[in-house]
Amino acid sequence: MTAVVFFVFAALALAGALGVVLARNPVHSALVLVVTLVSVAVFFVQQQAHLLAAVQIIVYAGAIVVLFLFVIMLLGVDREETLEDPLRFQRPAALALGAIVLAELVFLAGHEWVTGAKAPSQFAIKGGSVALGGNVERVARVLFTDFLWPFEITAGLLVIAVVGSVVLARRSGQAVELVDEDVDEDVEEDVEEDVEEDVDEVEVP
Amino acid sequence: MTITASYYLVLAAMIFTIGAVGVLIRRNVLVMFMCIELMLNAVNLTFVAFARQLNDIRGQAFVFFTLVVAAAEVAVGLAIIVAIFRRRRGATADDVRMLKG
Numbered sequence: 001m002t003a004v005v006f007f008v009f010a011a012l013a014l015a016g017a018l019g020v021v022l023a024r025n026p027v028h029s030a031l032v033l034v035v036t037l038v039s040v041a042v043f044f045v046q047q048q049a050h051l052l053a054a055v056q057i058i059v060y061a062g063a064i065v066v067l068f069l070f071v072i073m074l075l076g077v078d079r080e081e082t083l084e085d086p087l088r089f090q091r092p093a094a095l096a097l098g099a100i101v102l103a104e105l106v107f108l109a110g111h112e113w114v115t116g117a118k119a120p121s122q123f124a125i126k127g128g129s130v131a132l133g134g135n136v137e138r139v140a141r142v143l144f145t146d147f148l149w150p151f152e153i154t155a156g157l158l159v160i161a162v163v164g165s166v167v168l169a170r171r172s173g174q175a176v177e178l179v180d181e182d183v184d185e186d187v188e189e190d191v192e193e194d195v196e197e198d199v200d201e202v203e204v205p
Numbered sequence: 206m207t208i209t210a211s212y213y214l215v216l217a218a219m220i221f222t223i224g225a226v227g228v229l230i231r232r233n234v235l236v237m238f239m240c241i242e243l244m245l246n247a248v249n250l251t252f253v254a255f256a257r258q259l260n261d262i263r264g265q266a267f268v269f270f271t272l273v274v275a276a277a278e279v280a281v282g283l284a285i286i287v288a289i290f291r292r293r294r295g296a297t298a299d300d301v302r303m304l305k306g
Contacts, residue, residue, distance in 0.1 A: 002207075002208055003206045003207075003208055006208045006212060010212075010216050013216065013220060014216075014219055014220065014223070017219075017220050017223040017224065017243050018223060020223075020224075020227060020236065020239050020240060020243060021223055021224075021226065021227035021230070021231065021236075021240065023236075026233055026235050026236055029235075029236050029239055030235075030239060033239050033242065033243070036220070036243065036246065037246065040246050040249070040250055043213060043216075043250055043253070044250075044253055046208070047213070047253045047254060047256070047257040048257060049253045049256070049257075049265050049268070051265070052249075052253065052265055052268050052269075055269070055272060056249075056272075059272055059276060060242070060246070060272075060275075063276070064242065064275070064276065064279050067279060067280070067283060068235065068238070068239065068279075068283070071235065071283045071286065071287060072235060074287070075286070075287065075290050077233070077235065090229065090230065091230050093229075094226050094229030094230045095226060095230075097225075097226075097229070098222050098223075098225060098226035098229070101221075101222050101225060102218060102219065102222040105214075105215075105218030105221065105222065106215050106218050106219075108214075108218075109211055109214030109215045109217075109218050118259055118260060118261075123260075123261050123262045123263055124260050124261075124262065125256060125257060125260050125261065125262050125265070126260065127260070135265075138262045139262060139265055139266055139269075142262050142263055142266045143266050143269065146263070146266075147263075147266055147270075150270060154270060154273040154274075157273065157274070157277050158273065158276070158277055160277070161276075161277035161278075161280045161281050162280065164280075164281050164284065165280045165281050165283070165284035166284075168281070168284035168285055168287070168288045169284040169287045169288060171291070
């Protein structure tokens with residue numbers, strides 16, 4: 001049963017990953033990315049990482065992909081594009097390098113050369129003392145004791161990311177001058193029309 | 206048949222490679238970003254696989270930090286893409302090779 005689930009979702013994950021790379025339309029790329037993300041969430045459940053599976057669905061499939069789709073629609077790039085590359089040597093070189101990387105990683109992973117000492121019992125994922133609780137309690141205990149300082153730093157990182165994205169994406173000050181002139185003229189015309197309409201409405205009665 | 210950690214590691218290696226090749230061959234900045242997400246997911250999968258193998262919950266806790274970094278990276282990266290789009294039409298990476306103001 002575990003093996004069947006693994007191979008079915010492994011095939012789905014790989015198909016989704018290939019779809020992201022090969023889809024001509026960015027919207028399709030974002031949608032098949034969800035297939036891969038959900039498959040990875042299934043693998044998390046299989047590996048006793050229940051909390052991470054929930055977070056994977058909520059944060060990745062729920063927030064990040066939606067953010068991608070928002071930006072694609074906002075920018076209006078949801079049209080087909082050619083997959084031809086102006087640099088002809090780039091694609092064969094990328095495929096060759098990818099094959100080398102894959103061979104190396106599979107060689108390493110298949111041999112399980114990367115091993116380590118078993119963790120102390122208070123960090124056990126499964127088993128150990130009953131007082132350790134379920135998966136959520138175990139992750140939370142580590143996160144709020146051993147990793148408390150990194151956890152606080154991530155809060156600062158998120159604040160920096162929010163401020164940075166607002167500063168980068170806002171349209172004000174110098175940024176307005178660099179926008180295409182057509183857009184500015186359209187906005188000014190609209191404003192003028194609005195003002196005129198307001199004046200007309202006032203004079204009618 | 207039992208699914209050992211090696212199966213997950215090989216699968217994660219495949220997903221990572223697809224993401225890396227995608228970054229190299231695609232020219233749409235948004236699709237390149239999605240390929241980076243693929244690579245991050247593959248690394249998360251290896252983290253969880255090793256955590257299971259070594260019976261160590263700290264591997265799962267570390268995936269949390271990867272998720273936070275990924276979310277911050279997406280927010281800032283998409284803001285940069287929006288800012289680039291304001292100045293020039295087109296979402297291909299080659300369009301921004303001249304980094305002039």
